[in-house]
Structures are given as C-alpha cells and as structure tokens.
Amino acid sequence: MEHLPIRTHGRMCNMTSIYNASALDEFRKERSLDHNSIRRLRNRLLKQFLSDEVVIADFPYAPQLVLHCLELYQRIDSDLDGATKLLFRTDAGMLIESVILRIASGRTTLCVSSQIGCAAACEFCATGHMGIAQNLSASQILDQVLQAGQILTSERRQLHNIVFMGMGEPFHNERNLAEVIETLTDVRQFNRSPASLLVSTVGIPKAMIRFANRFPQVRQALSLHSVDPEIRKAIIPLASRYSLPDLKHAIAEVNRLQNAPLMIEYLMLKNRNDRIHQAQELAEWVQGLSVHINLIPFNPIEDAPHLEGSEPEAIRAFSATLKAAGLKVTIRYSLGADISAACGQLVRKENRRSPTVN
Numbered sequence: 075m076e077h078l079p080i081r082t083h084g085r086m087c088n089m090t091s092i093y094n095a096s097a098l099d100e101f102r103k104e105r106s107l108d109h110n111s112i113r114r115l116r117n118r119l120l121k122q123f124l125s126d127e128v129v130i131a132d133f134p135y136a137p138q139l140v141l142h143c144l145e146l147y148q149r150i151d152s153d154l155d156g157a158t159k160l161l162f163r164t165d166a167g168m169l170i171e172s173v174i175l176r177i178a179s180g181r182t183t184l185c186v187s188s189q190i191g192c193a194a195a196c197e198f199c200a201t202g203h204m205g206i207a208q209n210l211s212a213s214q215i216l217d218q219v220l221q222a223g224q225i226l227t228s229e230r231r232q233l234h235n236i237v238f239m240g241m242g243e244p245f246h247n248e249r250n251l252a253e254v255i256e257t258l259t260d261v262r263q264f265n266r267s268p269a270s271l272l273v274s275t276v277g278i279p280k281a282m283i284r285f286a287n288r289f290p291q292v293r294q295a296l297s298l299h300s301v302d303p304e305i306r307k308a309i310i311p312l313a314s315r316y317s318l319p320d321l322k323h324a325i326a327e328v329n330r331l332q333n334a335p336l337m338i339e340y341l342m343l344k345n346r347n348d349r350i351h352q353a354q355e356l357a358e359w360v361q362g363l364s365v366h367i368n369l370i371p372f373n374p375i376e377d378a379p380h381l382e383g384s385e386p387e388a389i390r391a392f393s394a395t396l397k398a399a400g401l402k403v404t405i406r407y408s409l410g411a412d413i414s415a416a417c418g419q420l421v422r423k424e425n426r427r428s429p430t431v432n
C-alpha cells in the first residue's frame with residue numbers, strides 16, 4: 075500500500091500509513107518498539123474503532139503515522155430515522171459521501187464510496203450526473219470505514235455490514251477494491267467477516283466473475299432495473315457495453331462460485347419498468363439463477379425531474395407477480411430521505427453551493 079502524502083503546516087511530507095504492514099514494521103524497528111505495541115495500536119483502531127485521542131494516549135508515536143487520509147467535512151443526521159450522511163474531503167479538495175444506516179433491529183450498515191463521480195452515468199443518480207470519475211485509493215475507502223466505525227463506537231454501537239453502494243462503480247476501481255477487501259478481512263487489520271461485505275455493480279460481467287473467483291464469500295448485488303435491453307440502456311448508459319445474455323452468464327458463474335444468492339436491485343420507476351408484464355419478463359429472465367430481488371422505491375432527484383417513482387400499489391403488484399413465480403423478493407424502503415441519502419445528492423448540492431470546494 076502507498077505512502078500517503080499529507081499536508082503538515084503547509085508542507086507535503088511522506089508518512090507511514092496505518093495500513094502499510096511493511097512500512098509499519100520499519101517504523102517499529104526504527105524506534106525499537108516491540109511487536110505488541112503495533113498489534114495493540116491496530117487492534118484498538120481498526121478492530122475496536124476507538125477514538126484517535128484514546129489511541130494516541132496509549133501509543134504516543136501515533137501522530138507520526140497517517141491514521142486518516144480524509145477530512146470529515148460535514149455530518150448530517152436524519153431527523154426521520156437512523157441515517158447519518160458523512161461528507162469527506164480528500165487532500166485534493168474533492169468531496170465524497172458515506173452513509174451510516176442504523177436499522178431499528180439494532181443492526182448497522184455503512185455504505186461507502188469507491189470513486190469520485192461515476193462513468194456509469196445512471197439516469198436516476200446524482201453521482202452519475204457529475205460527469206467525472208476518479209478512483210479513490212484503498213486508504214481513502216478504508217478511512218470511510220474507520221471514521222464511521224469510530225462514530226458508531228462513540229455511540230456504543232457496532233458496525234455490522236459494509237456495502238459498496240456509494241459513489242462510483244466499484245469494479246471500475248477493481249485493483250483498489252481488492253486491496254480494500256483484503257485489508258478489511260485480514261485478521262491483523264479490520265478482521266471482518268467477508269460475508270458482512272457486499273459489492274454492488276451495474277453489471278460488468280468479466281469483473282463479476284473475477285471477483286467471485288477471488289472473494290467467493292463476498293456477496294454481490296447487480297443493479298438490473300430492466301430486462302428490456304433498450305429500457306436498461308436508457309436507465310444505465312454503461313449497460314450498452316454489455317449484453318444481457320453476458321450478464322446472465324456472469325450471474326450463473328457467480329452462483330456457481332458462491333453459496334449465497336446474488337442480489338438483484340430493481341429501482342421502481344413509474345411507467346418505465348413497473349408494469350406487470352415487465353415483472354413476468356423479469357421472472358422469466360432469472361429462471362434457473364439463484365437470486366434475491368430487491369425492489370427499491372425511487373425518490374426523485376433534481377438532476378432527473380422527468381423520473382417518477384412507482385405508486386406503492388404498483389410496487390406491491392410487481393412484488394406479488396415475482397413471488398407468485400417462486401422468487402425471493404423484498405421491497406426495500408430507503409432511510410434518510412430528509413438528508414439526501416441517495417448516492418451523490420449531497421455532494422452535488424454542496425458543490426453547487428460552494429463550487430470552489432470541488
């Protein structure tokens with residue numbers, strides 16, 4: 075992993091990242107520290123998510139390491155439910171988003187970003203309208219987990235699941251994504267169960283298969299939204315590069331490599347993809363595949379005023395048609411409607427408010 079340049083009193087200097095095992099070992103040797111001190115530091119920070127203050131009090135050398143490479147720029151808590159949006163700023167002044175979801179059952183999920191902007195250009199997504207795509211480094215993705223984990227620890231909560239559903243197409247940042255998964259599941263680092271991780275993609279067939287081969291226990295979610303090629307291409311312009319038969323083949327391969335069903339994400343758009351015959355076509359398309367279908371009500375965004383969410387009755391009828399065909403279906407209600415929790419909305423608003431930030 076890279077040495078991260080950070081700005082200290084106006085100078086750029088190279089310091090050792092907390093995630094860089096070999097550099098950390100050098101750091102330890104130079105200061106004649108024992109192995110236990112580094113192990114303890116990592117445990118307290120990456121497994122227990124203790125605050126920087128607590129960590130530094132226990133390990134006075136900590137300020138000589140890069141503990142964070144993102145600045146928490148803004149935090150917005152929902153008044154309606156247990157969602158918190160975190161806006162982070164990179165060294166280059168770019169904004170990215172993460173969302174903490176505290177579900178009524180007590181479980182928590184963190185949604186992280188993998189890119190700034192996104193080349194998939196989905197019609198319904200504020201991030202897709204940014205027109206740029208820049209990969210986040212592994213450390214920038216991991217720091218979203220660390221800082222969100224520290225917030226949850228301060229509330230005496232645990233972080234249960236991490237989903238790669240924030241800004242960006244994770245498989246367009248495949249190398250860094252793999253490094254993040256390795257670090258999150260490494261027993262010496264975050265030590266998280268691979269089954270608690272979920273990577274969401276618009277459907278890049280070869281990358282889905284490569285990923286399932288390398289990480290068979292990490293679940294995948296596919297944003298499908300339609301099995302009509304023309305409708306799907308209109309909703310997800312990137313989909314024009316990959317055929318639906320190729321995608322179906324990829325799902326079958328992922329199924330062969332994994333025990334858990336693949337999640338299918340289906341955004342419910344009024345008069346676009348929510349008719350009963352379209353539910354029947356979807357049921358037919360997934361025949362023989364192991365999938366769990368999530369129907370997602372759509373909340374309008376400023377960037378796509380022409381899109382409307384399906385009526386609740388249409389969603390229920392769509393769900394009933396799929397269930398009648400023997401499929402597992404969940405209607406997923408989004409948290410954080412009052413804090414623009416949908417991907418990229420807050421960054422778009424913030425960039426419009428203060429365009430110099432980005």
Ligand code: SF4
Nearest residue numbers: 192194196199202242
């Ligand atoms: S929905 Fe996801 S894949 Fe589509 S443009 Fe937004 S961030 Fe990219």
